[in-house]
Amino acid sequence: VDDQELIRFGFRRGLEAEDDRVVIGEAADGHAAIAQAAALRPDLVLMDIRMPGLDGIAATAAIVREHPETRVLVLTTFDLDEYAFGAIRAGASGFLLKDAQRHEMISAIRAVHRGDAALAPRVTRMLLEHVTPRLGSAAAVPGSPAEPAPPTEDPTTGLTDRERDVFLEIARGLTNAEIAQVLFVSESTVKTHVGRILAKLGARDRIHLVILAHRLGLVDDDALPSDS
Template identity: 80%
Template structure:
C-alpha cells in the first residue's frame, strides 16, 4: 500500500480550505489530517499532528504565513511547507521561501499543478517551475542566505569540495533554476541520473531541499561565477 502524504491545510478562508481538501483527498496517496485558519493555529496543529506537509496561506490575520513557516520549519525540520499566494511576484511568498518553505503555489493553479507541487515538495524537490525559480533568484537571490533560518550561520565550502565534477555541474545548473529535464538535456544524461545526482548533492551539502541548495549556491558565490 502506498504511504499517504499527510497534509495540514492553512488558510483563513474556509471555502478555500474546503476546495483544497476536496482536490487533495480525491487522491489515494494524499490525506488531509487537519486545518487551521491562522498562523498561530498552524503552529499548534503542526506540533500536535506532525504533518508531512503544510499547505500554508501567506496573508492571514493575527499571525501571517511567513512567521508561521519560520516557526514550523525550526521546530519540525521534517515537515515541509508549501506556501500559497495570489501572485507569483508576491513579496510575501518570497519571504516565506526565506523562512524555510520548500516552494510556493498560486491559488489559481490547476488541479494537476497543485497535486504535482504537493508530491514534489514531499519527496524533497522544490515546487517551483524553472521560470519561477529564476524570478525568485532575480528578485531576492542576493539576500536569500542572509535571512534564511534553515541555512547555517557559518557556511564553508567543505560540502561543495566533496562534490564530484559531475555533481558540481548539476549543482550549478540547479542553482540557475533548471529543471531535472533541462539539466538532463544540457548534460546529455538521463533524467533519472540527474535525480540521483541531486539527491547526493543535497546530502553532501546538508540541504533540506532544492530551494536550500539554491540558497547555498548563492552564499558560496557560485551563481555569480
C-alpha cells in the same frame, strides 16, 4: 492553512480526489498551524501567507525549525508577493498560486514531497531577483531564522565531479527526472546525489541550493530554461 474556510474547502476537495494524498488537518491561522503540525506531523503543509494573528511567514519558520521533515508549500495570490518570498527565506520549499489549476496543485505537491522544488523557471528568476540581494542583509524577516553570511569561499569544492554536475543542473531549475535525462543516469541515482549534495553543503532543500549557486556565480540567469 488559510483563514478563508472556502479556500480550505476547495483545496481539501481537490486533494481528497487523489488516491495517494490524505488531508489530515486544517488550520485558520499561524498559531493553529504550528499546533497542528506538532500534533499531526504532516509530510507537507499548504500555507497561506496573509492571515490575522500569526502570519504564514512566522508559522513556516516555526514549523521548519521544529519539524525539519515537514515541507511547506506557500499559497499566494500573486507570484510577485513579497510575503511569499519572505516565506521562502523562512524555509518554505516552493510557491503555489491560489488560482492554480487542480493538476498544477497536485504536481506542485508531488514535486515538493519527492524533494524537488515547486518553482517554475520564471518564478526561480523572481526568487533570485528578490531573495539574493537580501540574503545576509541586516533586514530580517519577523519570525524567520537568521540568514547565513555570504560564503567567503566556494563550499562546493568538497563535491565530487558528478555531484557538482547534479548541483549545477539543480541550479538551472531542473527536476530529478530532467537531470537524469541530461546526465544519462537513473532518477534514483540523481536522488542519491541530491541527498549527498544537501548534506555536504548544509542546505535544507533545492531552493537553497539554487540560491547558493547563483550567489557563488556558478550559474547565471540565462542558464535557466524557459517556461515555454
